[in-house]
Amino acid sequence: MKYLSSVTSLKFFAEKCTGCWRCIEVCPHRVFLMNGKKAAIDDIDMCMECGACMMNCAFGAISVDAGVGCAFAIINGMLTGTEPSCDCGGSKSKSSCC
Amino acid sequence: MEGPITKKRMRIGDIRKQTSCCAPKGDTEQKPVFYQESACCPPQMDTDRSDFIPPVVQTISSDWSLEDHLGQFRCRVSSYRNSYIVQPGLYAVGTPDNGSDVFVSANYKLSFDILRRSLKGINAWILVLDTKGINVWCAAGKRTFGTDELIRRISAVHLDKVVSHRRVIVPQLGAPGIAAHLVVKKTGFRVSYGPVDARDIPAYIAAGYKATDEMRTVRFTWLDRMVLTPMEINPVMKKFPIYALIVLIIFGIQPSGIIFKDALTGGWSFIFLGLISMLAGALLTPLLLPLVPFRAFAVKGWIVGMISVFFSQGIVRTTDRSLLLFTYIFFPLLSSYIALQFTGSTAFTGMSGVKKELRYALPIYKAAAAISFALLLISRLGQWGVL
Numbered sequence: 062m063k064y065l066s067s068v069t070s071l072k073f074f075a076e077k078c079t080g081c082w083r084c085i086e087v088c089p090h091r092v093f094l095m096n097g098k099k100a101a102i103d104d105i106d107m108c109m110e111c112g113a114c115m116m117n118c119a120f121g122a123i124s125v126d127a128g129v130g131c132a133f134a135i136i137n138g139m140l141t142g143t144e145p146s147c148d149c150g151g152s153k154s155k156s157s158c159c
Numbered sequence: 160m161e162g163p164i165t166k167k168r169m170r171i172g173d174i175r176k177q178t179s180c181c182a183p184k185g186d187t188e189q190k191p192v193f194y195q196e197s198a199c200c201p202p203q204m205d206t207d208r209s210d211f212i213p214p215v216v217q218t219i220s221s222d223w224s225l226e227d228h229l230g231q232f233r234c235r236v237s238s239y240r241n242s243y244i245v246q247p248g249l250y251a252v253g254t255p256d257n258g259s260d261v262f263v264s265a266n267y268k269l270s271f272d273i274l275r276r277s278l279k280g281i282n283a284w285i286l287v288l289d290t291k292g293i294n295v296w297c298a299a300g301k302r303t304f305g306t307d308e309l310i311r312r313i314s315a316v317h318l319d320k321v322v323s324h325r326r327v328i329v330p331q332l333g334a335p336g337i338a339a340h341l342v343v344k345k346t347g348f349r350v351s352y353g354p355v356d357a358r359d360i361p362a363y364i365a366a367g368y369k370a371t372d373e374m375r376t377v378r379f380t381w382l383d384r385m386v387l388t389p390m391e392i393n394p395v396m397k398k399f400p401i402y403a404l405i406v407l408i409i410f411g412i413q414p415s416g417i418i419f420k421d422a423l424t425g426g427w428s429f430i431f432l433g434l435i436s437m438l439a440g441a442l443l444t445p446l447l448l449p450l451v452p453f454r455a456f457a458v459k460g461w462i463v464g465m466i467s468v469f470f471s472q473g474i475v476r477t478t479d480r481s482l483l484l485f486t487y488i489f490f491p492l493l494s495s496y497i498a499l500q501f502t503g504s505t506a507f508t509g510m511s512g513v514k515k516e517l518r519y520a521l522p523i524y525k526a527a528a529a530i531s532f533a534l535l536l537i538s539r540l541g542q543w544g545v546l
Contacts, residue, residue: 062379065454065512086352086370087334089377090507110509111300113334127335128510129300131503132456135513136521145510 069108070126075099077122084114084123216316218251221279227272234269236389240292243268247289249316250275253282257323260364262353263309263333265290265298274330277357281364286327288312299336306338313346328353328368331375379506384445387504391441395497399437403430409535414543428474429486436490439467440497445504456508457520460498464491479541485534492527495520 071092078099085093085100090107093100093114100122112127129135129145138145233239245268252275261284264274271287278285288308290298298304313319313327329337331352339350354363354374363370406429411422444451444463451459468490475486499520502508540546 062449062507063454064508065515068511068515069509070511083339086375087331089332089355089375091372091376107507108509109507110511111335113299113331116336116338117334117340119338119340126511127300129503130505130508130510130513132499132513132517133503135510135517139517 063106064109064130066106069105069110070124071102071105071108071110071114072124073100073102074122074124075101077120079120079122081119083117083119087113087117089113216249216251216284216321218254219275219285221252221275221277221281223272223276231269231272235386237393240267240269242292244292245271245287247287247312249318249321250285250287251283252278252285253280255282255284257321259283259322261286261318261322261327262360263288263327263329265293265295265304265333267292267294267298270294274357274360277360281361284321286312286316286318295330296332296335299333302336304333305336306341309337309342310345313342313348318348319346325349326351330357331355331370332377377506381446383506384448387501388442388445391445391497391501391504392438395437395441399433402433406430406433409539412539428476431474432468432471432486432490433493435467435471436464436494437497439464440494441501443467444494444498445501448505455516455520456502457495457499457516461491461495463498464494467494479538481534481541482538485531485538488527488534489531492524496524 073093080095080098080100082095082100085095089111090104090109092102092104092108094103095101108125109130110125110127112125115123115125115127131145134145230239230243234243245266247266259282262274262278263286264271266287266289271285274285288298288304289312290303290308293301293303295304309327309329318327319325325347326349327342328351329339332355334352337350339352343349351368352370353360354370355377356374359370359374363374403426406426407422408417410425410429411417411419413421440460440463444456444460447463448459451462453459453462465487468486472483472486475482477483499516502513502516537546
């Protein structure tokens with residue numbers, strides 16, 4: 062299943078890539094593949110902007126505007142004038158202990 | 160092992176009953192490690208002391224009790240999930256030693272349960288992070304399943320004293336929150352990303368800690384989608400009585416006052432259509448997702464809603480054109496709006512895409528709501544003989 066095409070904010074800077082395989086390992090949608098000694102984007106429209114690749118790239122070769130792809134969260138953000146935020150983040154959690 | 164690890168057998172259910180995670184003062188020796196080292200309490204053990212006693216960990220079973228199954232069911236259908244937690248800390252499955260693998264998990268009990276069930280027949284450690292009771296993937300997105308918490312937890316349970324190797328296995332879906340290169344820098348522990356699905360862990364281990372492409376890919380089968388639908392339907396159903404009441408009032412209002420009989424005869428078919436559109440958006444669209452044409456969820460929901468309304472609008476026995484027009488404008492868009500909410504539950508929608516959908520969909524919803532209201536008003540005024 063694919064979502065909207067040509068919308069993702071994923072950017073890959075090949076010149077910084079050292080070919081460590083981390084992005085290929087962490088991407089849950091197989092967006093990256095190895096092209097010789099460097100990674101390359103295979104199918105960019107599969108990207109769901111989870112941010113795993115950027116987070117695990119020690120060389121800053123990947124940037125993506127990671128966030129929750131959730132209509133409820135984004136509408137919530139619009140109404141409150143803040144970043145998209147839903148109630149799935151534990152902010153209402155009662156687990157505070159001390 | 161550098162020191163004796165004392166284990167205490169405890170039922171998982173007992174963990175939830177503890178209201179406080181901090182040890183009473185002066186009573187720290189006998190308490191399990193999670194009493195002493197929660198996210199908010201500073202560690203109280205001094206590892207440099209010669210009389211250092213390694214943390215007490217709980218041994219847990221890899222089998223699920225009836226209570227665990229019941230808990231999973233309640234989490235899938237209600238807000239029970241919001242308080243379904245285990246205490247962060249170190250747990251033992253089987254009889255692990257200093258060479259056993261360390262698997263990292265979240266303190267949402269269902270995440271923890273699925274992991275321990277997948278470790279059947281394996282001796283391993285489970286390191287539970289404090290993710291405020293949220294599952295691994297969602298918590299990683301919010302960075303509560305994050306680099307800082309992993310570093311803190313590794314040091315809080317003195318993992319370097321518990322195992323002699325220097326590797327933790329983090330679920331792949333935890334990767335959005337964890338910078339593996341920073342974890343190794345700060346703790347000396349390398350991060351290996353395990354498979355997406357905990358069920359693949361035995362195969363991952365057997366393959367020499369290598370996951371196949373398939374194990375690294377998120378699937379979103381009809382079964383995956385179906386288990387999500389109760390939590391799509393629930394929030395809408397909570398608002399349904401208010402909707403039904405408004406419909407009854409609108410159709411009950413007559414120049415002579417509110418007539419209960421008119422409210423029922425005129426309103427029941429619209430209450431029914433509301434229910435149909437709700438199910439079209441919250442149940443049918445998610446289930447039929449790959450079969451419905453177009454990629455935008457708002458469009459998918461509208462199509463399913465339109466078809467559902469088409470087949471059930473016969474119950475609105477009216478020749479009133481404005482009322483029929485209202486039916487075809489309002490209900491498919493209601494279904495569309497509800498289907499759009501499912502973007503928050505899928506395994507493949509991204510923020511930029513949802514924002515794009517909202518940019519064109521929200522103005523349409525607003526305009527349609529205004530037109531629907533006008534059509535309804537025209538229809539009612541016609542019936543009262545005003546127009």
